[in-house]
Structure formats: structure tokens, C-alpha cells
Amino acid sequence: MSEQKKETLGFQTEVKQMLHLMVHSLYSNREIFLRELISNASDAIDKLKFEAIKKPELLSQDPHPSIRIGVDETAQTITISDDGIGMTREEVISHLGTIAKSGTKEFFANLSGDQKKDAQLIGQFGVGFYSSFIVADKVTVVTRKAGDPADSATLWESNGEGEFTVENTKRDHFGTDVILHIKSEDRDLVSKFRLRNILTKYSDHISTPILMGKDEYKDDKVVDTGEWEAINQGAALWARPKSEITEDQYKEFYHHVSHDPSDPLTWTHNKVEGKNEYIQLLYVPSAAPFDLWDREHVNGVKLYVKRVFIMDDASQLMPKYLRFIRGVIDSEDLPLNVSREILQQSRDLKTIRDGSTKRVLSMLEDLAASRAADYDKFWALFGNVLKEGMGEDPANRERIQKLLRFVSTATEGKQTATLEGYLARMKTGQNSIYYVTGDTPEAAAKSPLLELFKKKDVEVLLMGGPIDEWLMQFMTEFEGKSFVNISKGDLDLGDLSDKNEKEEKEKLQVEFKPLIDKFKEALGSSVQDVRMTLRLTDSPACIVNDENALNPAFVRMMKMAGQEVPESKPILELNPNNPLVARLQEKNAFSPDWAKLLLEQAQLMEGETLEDPAGFVQRMNTMLVDSMHAKGN
Numbered sequence: 285m286s287e288q289k290k291e292t293l294g295f296q297t298e299v300k301q302m303l304h305l306m307v308h309s310l311y312s313n314r315e316i317f318l319r320e321l322i323s324n325a326s327d328a329i330d331k332l333k334f335e336a337i338k339k340p341e342l343l344s345q346d347p348h349p350s351i352r353i354g355v356d357e358t359a360q361t362i363t364i365s366d367d368g369i370g371m372t373r374e375e376v377i378s379h380l381g382t383i384a385k386s387g388t389k390e391f392f393a394n395l396s397g398d399q400k401k402d403a404q405l406i407g408q409f410g411v412g413f414y415s416s417f418i419v420a421d422k423v424t425v426v427t428r429k430a431g432d433p434a435d436s437a438t439l440w441e442s443n444g445e446g447e448f449t450v451e452n453t454k455r456d457h458f459g460t461d462v463i464l465h466i467k468s469e470d471r472d473l474v475s476k477f478r479l480r481n482i483l484t485k486y487s488d489h490i491s492t493p494i495l496m497g498k499d500e501y502k503d504d505k506v507v508d509t510g511e512w513e514a515i516n517q518g519a520a521l522w523a524r525p526k527s528e529i530t531e532d533q534y535k536e537f538y539h540h541v542s543h544d545p546s547d548p549l550t551w552t553h554n555k556v557e558g559k560n561e562y563i564q565l566l567y568v569p570s571a572a573p574f575d576l577w578d579r580e581h582v583n584g585v586k587l588y589v590k591r592v593f594i595m596d597d598a599s600q601l602m603p604k605y606l607r608f609i610r611g612v613i614d615s616e617d618l619p620l621n622v623s624r625e626i627l628q629q630s631r632d633l634k635t636i637r638d639g640s641t642k643r644v645l646s647m648l649e650d651l652a653a654s655r656a657a658d659y660d661k662f663w664a665l666f667g668n669v670l671k672e673g674m675g676e677d678p679a680n681r682e683r684i685q686k687l688l689r690f691v692s693t694a695t696e697g698k699q700t701a702t703l704e705g706y707l708a709r710m711k712t713g714q715n716s717i718y719y720v721t722g723d724t725p726e727a728a729a730k731s732p733l734l735e736l737f738k739k740k741d742v743e744v745l746l747m748g749g750p751i752d753e754w755l756m757q758f759m760t761e762f763e764g765k766s767f768v769n770i771s772k773g774d775l776d777l778g779d780l781s782d783k784n785e786k787e788e789k790e791k792l793q794v795e796f797k798p799l800i801d802k803f804k805e806a807l808g809s810s811v812q813d814v815r816m817t818l819r820l821t822d823s824p825a826c827i828v829n830d831e832n833a834l835n836p837a838f839v840r841m842m843k844m845a846g847q848e849v850p851e852s853k854p855i856l857e858l859n860p861n862n863p864l865v866a867r868l869q870e871k872n873a874f875s876p877d878w879a880k881l882l883l884e885q886a887q888l889m890e891g892e893t894l895e896d897p898a899g900f901v902q903r904m905n906t907m908l909v910d911s912m913h914a915k916g917n
């Protein structure tokens with residue numbers, strides 16, 4: 285044993301913040317400490333079993349590892365012991381003194397100080413071991429790493445107020461004891477009867493036996509028999525027949541695998557038979573995890589092989605666009621004693637991943653078909669992540685497309701339009717799916733380009749934000765109908781156009797040629813072209829883009845991110861039926877400032893920032909003064 289002194293160390297700042305917040309905000313839910321500690325104990329046993337595949341001697345002391353709950357009414361302590369992997373001194377210091385999750389700093393920076401909201405967030409973040417301090421004013425951990433000698437165990441102790449101590453100690457077996465010195469106000473918990481009640485509520489899905497001291501009635505008194513008895517079935521929940529699992533057990537298992545205190549939105553449980561045999565138990569959460577946008581996040585779906593935990597690297601089991609899925613996959617065929625690296629390249633694992641992806645898509649299809657309100661909830665939480673699938677998973681593109689939801693001119697601001705619904709609402713003669721992009725769907729809804737579509741009562745999808753810009757690259761067609769961006773090119777409405785529209789448009793270009801020329805001269809190189817349009821009904825002008833140009837919203841986004849983007853000049857289109865434009869046709873009515881103003885107005889309507897805002901205001905004011913003079917004010 286390396287002789288090491290007792291050390292006093294400080295918690296990482298985030299741990300201090302968490303301890304403070306947790307004790308205050310989670311007190312009403314104080315029983316969660318038991319769930320968290322049992323989860324840790326069961327994970328530790330899973331890890332030991334995995335290590336024991338290569339080193340079977342690790343299981344020789346305790347061939348059937350268990351979790352034991354001890355209650356000492358005299359000392360007012362509750363002890364959770366496990367025969368798991370244990371921790372070295374260094375591991376104790378880092379695991380029980382810091383929070384290793386990615387995004388921790390950002391998470392704490394985002395807390396609002398509103399207790400209710402923060403309590404919910406911290407629940408999602410996962411309080412883990414630190415939840416001990418909700419009910420304990422001192423916690424002692426005695427742990428021995430599997431494989432280490434008995435006298436190199438570690439004793440960790442803290443009162444949860446900023447510091448902890450570590451020192452060497454002895455422990456007969458591998459594993460960990462967590463001893464909670466219960467606060468005086470929580471002494472009601474120091475009762476086998478109480479704990480048994482809590483545990484039966486949420487430990488039945490745990491695949492490790494949980495034992496408590498067996499009591500007996502003797503002479504009307506409860507006495508401890510000195511024996512242990514199991515209080516759960518101790519068999520993996522997912523391996524049991526569906527018919528034997530209650531809804532509550534499914535939910536409890538979800539809390540266990542996901543560390544999410546809220547109930548799941550839905551789940552799917554299947555035994556896949558055939559060439560590859562495996563069981564899937566996969567859940568859709570009802571709350572977004574705090575690190576949803578961390579594409580490198582792991583830990584969503586755990587892989588087991590014949591009930592032995594192998595890894596929780598979700599990227600091997602689920603595509604990234606389904607990273608919100610939680611649960612377990614248990615294979616009958618994968619080899620147990622194989623390195624994780626080789627496993628990751630296994631073709632069987634790929635088959636499991638493809639099968640599970642399809643299963644998740646079916647689960648979402650069912651949710652959409654049978655519980656529309658819950659699907660809307662799902663969409664609000666995870667829709668933007670699912671969209672990534674359009675790029676990431678070409679094989680399932682069609683199915684993903686059907687799961688997409690959009691805001692459209694027919695949904696009153698709600699993200700409820702499906703592509704199938706759009707097709708059903710298409711007008712006779714309509715051959716394309718029309719969309720317009722803006723910084724947000726609300727901004728897109730204000731585009732003057734929609735005027736003609738409103739007049740013809742044709743639905744347009746309102747796309748907003750960078751993800752939608754990206755998404756549209758993959759949306760070339762849906763069930764034979766192509767997607768058409770209404771802000772691009774010389775919009776051809778095909779059979780939707782009125783009979784003479786084309787001719788009329790050509791006539792207009794001739795009729796208004798003098799005005800068009802004046803505009804071109806005044807605007808010079810700031811536009812690519814000026815032409816008359818029939819796509820506006822109210823606004824005097826709009827800007828559209830060349831067929832090949834990047835979308836303006838995308839260009840704005842790239843510029844904001846400091847990226848160089850090829851400049852493409854807009855095309856200014858004028859509405860001949862607008863009184864202002866009609867008036868400019870008249871003798872002496874035009875001045876170059878009018879041309880500039882109309883272009884600037886159209887740019888503002890598109891959500892663009894003006895190159896020369898001061899010039900715009902000046903021009904506007906000059907026009908106002910002129911019009912006052914004209915009215916004789």
C-alpha cells in the first residue's frame with residue numbers, strides 16, 4: 285500500500301453551486317437520493333461485470349454481486365453498499381469532487397435564480413451522487429477498486445459545505461459503501477419500513493439484486509434475523525415479456541437509464557428475431573436534455589450483450605439525429621469478450637443500428653398518427669434535431685420527410701403542416717411545393733412575395749432560421765412534386781398562372797420600359813436587373829434573387845458568422861398596379877431618390893440591413909418635406 289496522508293480538498297466551483305441549489309430546490313423530492321445512489325451502485329456492478337469478461341478473477345470474491353441497504357437507527361445512518369468496480373483514490377477525488385459532464389460551466393451560467401425553473405433544470409442535468417446531501421449532513425464513502433489490495437481502499441468524507449477529506453483505509457471486498465448521516469429533520473427516513481416502501485416503488489427494473497436485512501415478528505416485536513433478503517426481482521426489465529411489465533415499471537426504468545425525472549413521452553419495446561437477435565427498449569423523452577445541441581454527447585442508449593453492460597456510446601447504436609433517444613439494446617449474438625474498438629466496426633452492430641433507427645422512426649410515426657398533441661410536443665423539443673436526419677440518413681429520407689412539421693400560410697403560425705397535408709391542399713394545376721425563407725417563420729410570413737399566393741389562395745411553407753436553410757438543400761422533391769423557392773428567379777406558376785399572365789407580363793416590360801430604364805440608371809450596380817412583376821398585389825416593389833444565388837437569409841447568417849460569401853445582386857421587381865409606381869410613370873414624377881427608396885424598402889421587408897441607413901432616412905425626410913409642400917402645408 286502506498287502510504288498517503290489524509291488530505292483536505294475543495295470542491296470544484298460548479299459542485300459547490302450544485303450542492304447549494306440542489307439542497308434548496310430539490311428538497312420536496314428528497315427521495316431521489318436513493319434512486320441516484322442505487323443507479324450508481326448498479327452501474328458500478330455493470331462495469332465490474334464488463335471488466336470480468338477479460339479478468340474473471342475479479343468476480344471470485346463476490347460471484348453474484350449485489351446492492352445492500354443498511355439502516356442503523358442508533359447512529360442515524362443509511363448505508364448503500366455495492367460489490368461493484370469501486371474507485372481508486374484519484375478517481376474518488378475527481379468523481380466526487382468535480383462534475384465531469386461537458387457543458388457544465390455553460391449549464392450553471394444559464395441558471396436563472398428562479399427556484400422552480402432551476403429545480404427542473406437541475407433535475408435534467410442529473411444530480412447524481414451529490415443528491416446525498418439533500419438528506420445527509422455528512423456523507424462517508426469507503427471504496428476499494430476491483431483488483432486493488434484490501435489496505436488500499438479510500439475513505440472520502442464531507443459535510444457538503446465546500447470541502448472533503450480523503451484518506452487510506454481498509455475494505456475486505458471490492459466495491460463501495462456510501463454512508464449517509466441523516467439530518468435531524470429527515471430522521472423519518474432511517475427506517476427499514478420506509479426505505480423498503482420507497483425502494484419497491486422504483487427498484488424493480490434494476491437488474492442487480494437489492495438486499496435489505498430480513499425482519500421477523502417475534503412476540504409481537506419486529507426483530508432482525510441477521511439474514512439478507514432481495515426486495516426486487518433482480519432481473520433485467522427489458523428481458524421480461526411485455527405483458528409482465530407495468531406502465532409504471534417502464535417509466536421507472538426510463539428514469540433509471542436516462543437520469544431524467546420526468547416521464548417519457550413514449551417508448552417501444554421489441555424482441556427482434558432472425559439472423560441478429562436483440563431486444564430494444566427505446567424511449568422518447570418529454571424534456572430536452574441540457575446538452576441536446578452537443579452532437580458529440582454520448583450516453584443515450586446503452587448496449588448490453590446477454591444482459592451484460594458493454595458500453596453507452598450512443599453514436600454506435602443510434603444516428604446522431606436521434607441522439608435524444610434513451611434506452612437499452614441487448615444483443616444475443618455479439619461476442620462478449622471483444623474490445624470496444626472491434627465491436628464498433630462490427631457488421632452486426634451496424635445491423636442493430638439500422639434496425640433500431642427504423643424502429644424509432646416507426647415509433648414516431650405511430651405517435652404522430654395516434655397522439656397528435658404529443659407529437660407536436662415532441663416536435664417542439666426535438667424537431668430541429670430530427671431535421672438533421674435529412675442530410676445524415678439518405679436511406680430513410682422519405683420517412684423523415686413525412687415526420688417533418690412546418691409553419692405555413694395555412695397553419696396560423698403553428699408548426700403543424702405536414703408535406704402530405706400540403707399535397708392534399710394543393711390547388712388544381714399546382715405542380716410544386718412553394719416555400720419562402722426568412723430569419724424566422726414569422727419574418728417569412730411578412731414577405732411581400734406572398735401577396736400573389738394569397739390572392740390565388742395557394743399555400744406556402746414558411747421556413748425560418750439557419751437549420752431550415754440547410755434543410756432545403758435536401759428537400760428537392762416530395763412524392764414527385766418539386767420544392768420551389770418563391771423568392772428565386774422568374775417565378776413560373778405553371779398551370780396556376782392566369783391564361784394571359786405571361787403575355788401580360790411581357791407587355792408590361794415594354795410599356796414600362798422608360799421607367800425601368802430610369803430605375804436601372806439610378807440604381808446602377810446595386811441591382812442585377814429591374815423588371816415589372818405580377819407577383820405583388822399591394823407592395824410597390826420586392827427583391828428576388830437569381831436562380832443560382834444563395835438565399836439572402838443564409839447570406840446574412842454566413843456574414844454574421846464572419847464568413848466570406850460571394851456577392852450576388854438582387855433583382856428589383858416593381859408592381860405596375862401600385863399607385864406609387866403608376867405615378868412614377870407620369871411626366872416629371874420620377875427622381876433617382878425614388879428608385880433608391882423603393883429598393884431600400886424592399887430590402888427592409890426582406891429583413892436585410894441597409895448599406896446606407898443614414899442616406900435612407902435623409903431621402904425619406906426629403907420626400908416627406910416635398911409632399912408637405914405639395915399639399916401646401
Ligand SMILES: Nc1ncnc2c1ncn2[C@@H]1O[C@H](COP(=O)(O)OP(=O)(O)OP(=O)(O)O)[C@@H](O)[C@H]1O
Nearest residue numbers: 324325328368370371379410411412413414460543
Ligand atoms: N457506487 C459507486 N461505485 C463506483 N463508482 C461510483 C459510485 N458512485 C459514483 N461513482 C463514480 O462517480 C461518478 C460520479 O457519480 P454521479 O452520480 O455524480 O454522476 P454520474 O452517475 O456519472 O451521472 P448522473 O449525474 O447522471 O448520475 C460516476 O460516474 C462513477 O464513476
